[in-house]
Structure formats: structure tokens, C-alpha cells
Amino acid sequence: MKLSMWMIANQLISLDPVLEISPKAPAVLNSARLAYATNCVYIFQEGRYVVCNGEGDLIKIPDMEINRVFELVQSIFDTYEDWTENLQRYLQWMDYQKFMDEACKLFKNPMVLLDANNKMLGMTRRYGRDSIDREWAYLWDYGFSSLNAIAFMAQKHKEYPFAIHGQLSYQWGSNEMLNYAGMSNCLYFNNICCGRVNLLAKERDLNPGDSQLLAYISTLLEPYLGQMYYANAARSANSVFLNLISGKPYDSEKLRRQMGYLNWQMEDSYQLAVIQLPESTAKNPCLDAVTQLIGAQLPGVAVLRQDPNVLILANYDLENTPSCQRFFHSLLENNPVVLAFSLPVSGLMHIPMLYRQAEYALNRRAQIRQTASMCSFQDYAVDYMILSEDPLDGKVFACMPQVLRLWMLKRLKGDVLFDTLVQYLDHERSIARTSQAMFLHKNTGAYRIKKLEGLLGDHLDDPKVRRYCQISLMVLELFERTAGPDALPGAFPFAPPEEP
Numbered sequence: 001m002k003l004s005m006w007m008i009a010n011q012l013i014s015l016d017p018v019l020e021i022s023p024k025a026p027a028v029l030n031s032a033r034l035a036y037a038t039n040c041v042y043i044f045q046e047g048r049y050v051v052c053n054g055e056g057d058l059i060k061i062p063d064m065e066i067n068r069v070f071e072l073v074q075s076i077f078d079t080y081e082d083w084t085e086n087l088q089r090y091l092q093w094m095d096y097q098k099f100m101d102e103a104c105k106l107f108k109n110p111m112v113l114l115d116a117n118n119k120m121l122g123m124t125r126r127y128g129r130d131s132i133d134r135e136w137a138y139l140w141d142y143g144f145s146s147l148n149a150i151a152f153m154a155q156k157h158k159e160y161p162f163a164i165h166g167q168l169s170y171q172w173g174s175n176e177m178l179n180y181a182g183m184s185n186c187l188y189f190n191n192i193c194c195g196r197v198n199l200l201a202k203e204r205d206l207n208p209g210d211s212q213l214l215a216y217i218s219t220l221l222e223p224y225l226g227q228m229y230y231a232n233a234a235r236s237a238n239s240v241f242l243n244l245i246s247g248k249p250y251d252s253e254k255l256r257r258q259m260g261y262l263n264w265q266m267e268d269s270y271q272l273a274v275i276q277l278p279e280s281t282a283k284n285p286c287l288d289a290v291t292q293l294i295g296a297q298l299p300g301v302a303v304l305r306q307d308p309n310v311l312i313l314a315n316y317d318l319e320n321t322p323s324c325q326r327f328f329h330s331l332l333e334n335n336p337v338v339l340a341f342s343l344p345v346s347g348l349m350h351i352p353m354l355y356r357q358a359e360y361a362l363n364r365r366a367q368i369r370q371t372a373s374m375c376s377f378q379d380y381a382v383d384y385m386i387l388s389e390d391p392l393d394g395k396v397f398a399c400m401p402q403v404l405r406l407w408m409l410k411r412l413k414g415d416v417l418f419d420t421l422v423q424y425l426d427h428e429r430s431i432a433r434t435s436q437a438m439f440l441h442k443n444t445g446a447y448r449i450k451k452l453e454g455l456l457g458d459h460l461d462d463p464k465v466r467r468y469c470q471i472s473l474m475v476l477e478l479f480e481r482t483a484g485p486d487a488l489p490g491a492f493p494f495a496p497p498e499e500p
Contacts, residue, residue: 001080001216003029005057006209008041011076011106013204018049018060023208025057027216032073034066043070080106087217091224096122103217107210110136110180110200113221116193116229117288118145119296132202133179138334144293146334147277147286149177163193167215169206183211185218189226197221241313242304244348245272245355262300264348268315272342272354275310275331276362290335297327306355313351317344319376332373338362341376343401346408353397360384382468385475396479396489399472400465402456407476411488417455420448425470429460 004027009019032052033040042053043066050069052059061069083106090099100113100122110132113122120143129140135149156172165188171181180200187195199206199214240258243250259266275294277286290310295303301318304311318324319341328339340361342354357377364380365372377384381398388395396404409415420438427433435445453460460466479489 001084002027002039003077003080004209004212005029005041005052005054005059006207007080007213008052008054008073008076008209009059010108010207010209011079012059012061012072015061015064018058018062020058020060021208022057025054025208027212029054029077031077032070034070041073043073087220091220094224094228097125098122099221100124101126107199107213109203109206109210112136112139112198112200114145114196114198115225116195117292118150118196118286119143119289119292120145121195121225127202132200133175134177134334138330141330142293143296144289147290147336148334150286150289151336152177165193167211167218169211182206183214185214187218187222187225189222189229192226192229194222194225194229239302239304241302241351242306242311245304245311245313245351246306247352258302259348262302262315264315266348267346268348269344269346270313270315270348270351270354271318271344272351272358273312273314273318273328274306274340274342274355274358274362275312276338276340277308277310278336279308290337293331298324311355311358313354328374337373338365339374340365341378343377343381343398345397345401346405350397353394356390356394357384357398360388378468382471385471392475392479392482393489395475399475400469403469403472403476406455408488411486417448417452420445421452421469422473424449424452425460425466425473 005021005025007027008029009017009021028039029041030039031041033042034044036042036053039055044051044053045066046060049060049062050064050066052061052069052073083102086102087099090096090102096113100111101124104111104124104126110124110127112120112124115121120139123136123139127136129137135146138144138146138149152172153170156170163186165186167183167185169181169183172178180202182198182200183206184196184198186193187197197214197218199210240250240254244255275290277290287305287307287310291303291305294301294310294312298312298314298318300316301312301314304313312318331337332339340358342357342361345351345354361375361377361380364383365375377398378400381400384390384398385395399407403418403421406415406418406421410418420434423434423437424431427437431446431449432442434440434449435442438445440448456469460469479487483489
């Protein structure tokens with residue numbers, strides 16, 4: 001590897017050298033010599049300084065023996081050779097974290113390597129989570145750039161074409177999100193952006209030697225990241241779940257296989273969350289960054305792109321699971337997105353309703369100008385059942401989930417708790433009058449209502465929830481009168497399997 005005088009000076013900085021180096025000093029030097037030779041560092045004594053002359057560019061080291069300086073400079077050439085061999089080995093293993101740790105040994109400043117979707121492939125771990133800035137901590141926790149940081153960079157330096165191949169220097173000024181100046185090299189392979197490597201000026205100001213070294217490691221990285229980009233693109237086929245959600249024909253065998261990967265069962269209870277990005281960021285690479293971030297942080301979910309939204313489908317309660325709550329709150333804090341949850345529904349074939357619900361929540365939130373960045377269809381379910389022109393089947397699935405479950409149990413198994421709930425609300429939650437209306441002994445009525453309270457908790461103490469419950473009962477009664485006493489709601493639009 002050929003070095004420049006800047007690259008050598010950066011390894012001698014602890015000796016307080018005097019530098020007389022041109023900003024354009026090229027990387028043409030092969031070794032150190034005690035006699036002049038072309039493209040070598042000529043080392044000689046001049047008063048109290050040992051002078052290192054590299055094709056006219058000078059490094060002057062005070063108060064040190066010439067042989068000691070010669071050994072140091074020659075060892076720098078050897079160190080760079082070992083360093084490049086290690087970098088190439090880690091690239092062959094595709095171990096980008098070790099690549100970045102090795103790179104830091106000579107850069108001596110924090111670095112981050114990202115792929116084309118702003119997924120972090122490696123960062124210098126010698127700098128801990130809280131040692132740089134808020135964006136560094138976010139990368140450390142979640143492994144993706146935050147959309148707020150991306151937007152901040154674009155806004156702060158509008159004149160900088162960050163997506164253009166090559167290297168840029170930047171200066172942010174001190175702030176909580178991005179504290180340090182630095183250099184960013186956008187990586188390309190076959191005219192396709194495949195990643196980015198960022199170098200931060202934490203320990204010292206950056207100079208042309210850092211720029212030269214950054215350009216060198218970028219040329220090493222580009223073919224590997226390019227191959228990874230094309231491999232990922234080949235795997236990113238349309239999801240069978242997205243076809244099912246959208247009402248499009250789907251491959252039933254592929255659906256079975258994907259459910260097997262996720263350990264899902266057809267009769268599980270499913271919930272959908274929709275993340276809506278602002279128009280300014282609802283494009284690549286922001287959508288890809290959010291999609292991959294969610295897949296990395298939430299176990300056992302299907303993460304789907306439905307431009308300009310990202311969809312999360314899970315067979316567990318996304319809205320109330322503590323680990324999910326923590327992640328979603330952090331996501332909303334660091335990214336300009338809106339999050340909407342559907343209700344849960346039993347049976348995978350009913351998931352088209354879930355997308356309709358989450359979409360309705362997003363639209364209704366905008367109509368009434370709510371500012372909270374997280375919303376739930378349950379907050380607007382009464383509005384939907386009263387105002388929507390959707391078919392009655394859809395309004396059945398908008399009913400209070402606990403009530404709908406009791407109703408389904410009554411229809412499928414003859415369970416009596418649904419009728420008990422109807423009478424309990426009709427008689428203003430009086431156990432005695434409910435028991436009398438149902439011709440039950442008071443103890444039997446009390447036992448059934450205790451079971452109801454175990455299912456509903458203290459929800460019925462809230463007038464708003466009680467109203468939702470009562471309107472749900474009205475919708476279910478209307479469905480029974482319209483569709484018949486034994487009918488069950490279907491899903492719409494129903495996605496048929498593809499023709500074999």
C-alpha cells in the first residue's frame with residue numbers, strides 16, 4: 001500500500017511534529033530511507049529536528065535520534081501493510097463489524113458503516129453507546145439511522161449531494177442529535193448506491209490523510225456491499241401476506257411455507273400496525289431503513305412495504321406487549337412517522353379487515369386533526385360503525401374485541417356469556433335484575449357476571465368504553481337480523497388463491 005505524508009503524519013501525532021505538507025500531497029510513498037530515493041521518505045538530521053521528506057513534503061520531529069525516527073516511519077509502512085491484509089480478510093468473511101474495529105486502529109476516530117438502506121453493518125465499538133451523540137446511541141440500540149438524522153443532514157447541508165458517489169466533509173455545530181464534524185463517503189457499485197461509510201472528528205480534526213484513507217477503504221468495501229445489495233434485491237419478492245392483505249391472488253403453498261417459518265397457525269389472533277412516513281421521506285432508502293429496522297427489532301412478525309407505508313403483521317398483541325411498546329415509543333421519538341394499530345382478529349383469512357381498520361384510524365386522525373403520533377382503530381371504532389359506508393361484515397369486525405369473541409363463542413359453541421352481557425347492560429349492571437331477567441338463581445347470575453368481569457376487566461366502568469360495547473351489541477344484533485341467526489361474517493375483500 002502506498003502512503004502519503006499525511007497518512008504518515010497521522011500516526012506520528014503524539015510526537016508533536018511540525019508539518020509542512022501540501023493539502024494535495026499524493027499517496028506515492030513506498031518506504032523509509034536514510035538516503036534519497038524516488039517515492040520514498042528521506043530521513044535526515046537538521047539541527048534539533050529529524051526531517052522526514054516525502055517528495056518535498058516535510059514532517060519535522062523534535063529532539064529524537066534519527067535512527068529511532070527511521071524505525072518509527074518504516075514501522076508505519078509495515079503497520080499499514082498488516083492493516084490492509086486484515087481488512088481484506090474480514091471482507092472475505094463479510095464480517096463488517098471486525099472490519100470497522102480494524103479500520104479504527106489507524107483512523108483513531110469513530111466510524112460507522114451503513115448499507116444502502118441505512119442499516120448499520122459495523123461501528124467502532126470502542127466508543128460506547130453514550131460517548132458520541134444521540135444518533136450514535138440510536139444506531140447502537142437499533143442498528144439503523146433515524147429518519148430525523150437523515151432529514152437533519154439534508155436540511156443542514158442542502159448544497160451537499162449526499163447520495164452522489166464520492167466523499168463529502170460536513171460540519172453540524174453542537175446539538176443533541178449530531179455533535180461532530182466528519183467525512184462521509186457514499187459507496188457505489190455498478191452505478192448503484194450500495195452503502196456509506198462515515199468518519200467522525202472526535203479525537204482530532206480530520207485532514208487530507210483521513211480523506212485518502214477513507215477513499216482507500218471505500219474502494220475495498222464497494223464490490224462486497226454491491227454484491228450484498230444485489231443478493232438482497234433478489235430475495236425481496238412480493239410478500240404473500242401483502243397479497244392477502246390487499247385482496248390479490250396469493251400462492252397458497254407459499255403462504256403455508258411462510259406461516260411455517262413464523263410458527264403461525266391459521267386460527268391464531270392477528271393484529272396489524274401501519275407506520276406512515278411523511279411524503280418527504282416516503283421513498284427509498286427511508287422506507288427500506290424503517291422496514292429492516294422493524295424486522296430486526298420485533299420477533300416473529302411479517303414486515304411489509306405498502307408504499308408509502310410500512311405494515312407490521314403479528315400473531316400477538318403489538319399494541320400492549322411491553323417490549324413492543326418500548327420500541328414503538330423510541331421509533332416515534334426519533335423518526336417523523338405516525339403509527340396506527342388495528343383491532344385483533346381471529347383467523348388469518350380475516351386480515352384484510354385489519355389493514356382497512358389501521359388505514360381508517362390514520363385517515364380519521366388526520367380529519368379531526370389529532371397531533372398524537374400513535375393511534376388505534378379502537379379509538380375510532382364507534383365513528384367507523386356509525387359513519388362508514390362499508391359492508392356490515394366490516395362493521396362486525398370493528399366491534400369491541402371482547403364482545404365479538406363472546407358473540408362468536410355463542411354462535412359456534414352455544415356459550416351463554418354473550419346473552420348474559422346483553423342483559424347485564426340492559427339492566428344497568430344490576431346482578432339481581434340480570435339474574436331475574438334470565439330466570440337464573442342469583443348466585444348463578446353472579447358467577448356468570450364474575451366471569452364476564454374477568455374477561456372485560458374494569459372497562460365497563462368507563463362510560464366511553466361502555467358506549468362502544470353497547471354499539472357493538474347493536475351492530476351484532478343488526479347482523480343477525482340481516483344475515484340470519486347462524487351466519488358468520490366473512491372477510492372482505494377476500495383474496496382467492498392463485499390458479500394452479
